[in-house]
Amino acid sequence: MEDNTGKWHWLVKLKAIEKVKHLIWLIFHGCLPTNTLRFRRRLTNNQGCPRCQFAVEDTWHCIRDCRRAWEVWQELGFIGATNFLGGNIVDWIIQQVDSDQGHLFLSALWWIWRQRNCFAFENHYEGDVWLRRNIWKIATDSRMAWGEDMKVTKETIQILWQRPPWDFVKINVDGSSLGNPGRIGAGDLIRASMGNFLVGFTIFAGIACNLLPELLAIAKGLKLAWDRGYRKIICHSDSKGCS
Numbered sequence: 001m002e003d004n005t006g007k008w009h010w011l012v013k014l015k016a017i018e019k020v021k022h023l024i025w026l027i028f029h030g031c032l033p034t035n036t037l038r039f040r041r042r043l044t045n046n047q048g049c050p051r052c053q054f055a056v057e058d059t060w061h062c063i064r065d066c067r068r069a070w071e072v073w074q075e076l077g078f079i080g081a082t083n084f085l086g087g088n089i090v091d092w093i094i095q096q097v098d099s100d101q102g103h104l105f106l107s108a109l110w111w112i113w114r115q116r117n118c119f120a121f122e123n124h125y126e127g128d129v130w131l132r133r134n135i136w137k138i139a140t141d142s143r144m145a146w147g148e149d150m151k152v153t154k155e156t157i158q159i160l161w162q163r164p165p166w167d168f169v170k171i172n173v174d175g176s177s178l179g180n181p182g183r184i185g186a187g188d189l190i191r192a193s194m195g196n197f198l199v200g201f202t203i204f205a206g207i208a209c210n211l212l213p214e215l216l217a218i219a220k221g222l223k224l225a226w227d228r229g230y231r232k233i234i235c236h237s238d239s240k241g242c243s
Helices: 004-013 017-029 037-038 060-064 067-075 090-095 104-120 128-146 210-225
Strands: 171-178 182-191 195-210 231-235
Touching: 004 017, 004 090, 017 037, 017 090, 060 067, 060 104, 060 231, 067 104, 090 104, 104 128, 171 210, 182 210, 195 210, 210 231
Parallel strands: 171 231
Antiparallel strands: 171 182, 182 195
16 A cells, blocks of 8 residues: 555554454554564563564564464465465555455454464463454454445545425534543534524533434434424434434
8 A cells, every 4th residue: 555644544444343453553553562572672582472482573473474373374264365475564454354354354363463462471372272263253243243345445425515495494413522432522503494594502411432422413403403393304414323
């Protein structure tokens, strides 16, 4: 991916749980805490791989080239797949995620990292059967949550007020969250068919997840319009989660 900003747009839009996205963020930044990086930062005196005890542990070795990681990729059918052994690490991850096995790839990437940490920090490793069972479980759950298609596509959303029919009023709602969860606020604007302002409001509503303020704005906007006597109402939100 030649455009440096493109990889961050891709990562933000990626259909994956946050801990997996954070792992990829570390890899993209070149700051995955492998033993090579930890050695440079004087956090360890050993650059070797904690799993195979054979090679220096850089990022490629950690997530793909270590014998234990390689066995996982091979069993899942990735070894020999197109571009699995080539390219830079950013393109490699994006190409694998955008393939038909994107959910499985992300799950395997996460659990290979978890396996590595069990060995690196002397945590109890429950074995390869446990590892593979968790890989398939997370991959299956991800497919159920986001569907089969993992490709990140750029979508243009037109931001334009469209007037309602002459005897309707239109509510435009919006909500915001400073973090997820974080401080939330909501607001509405109610206008007549010619665009003239009728009534509106803004509120601060405490701490919640980022979907709640949009739902709150819709509920309060509809109630406000109803209490003002409007019965023909169109409500517009730019949130897909509320549509």
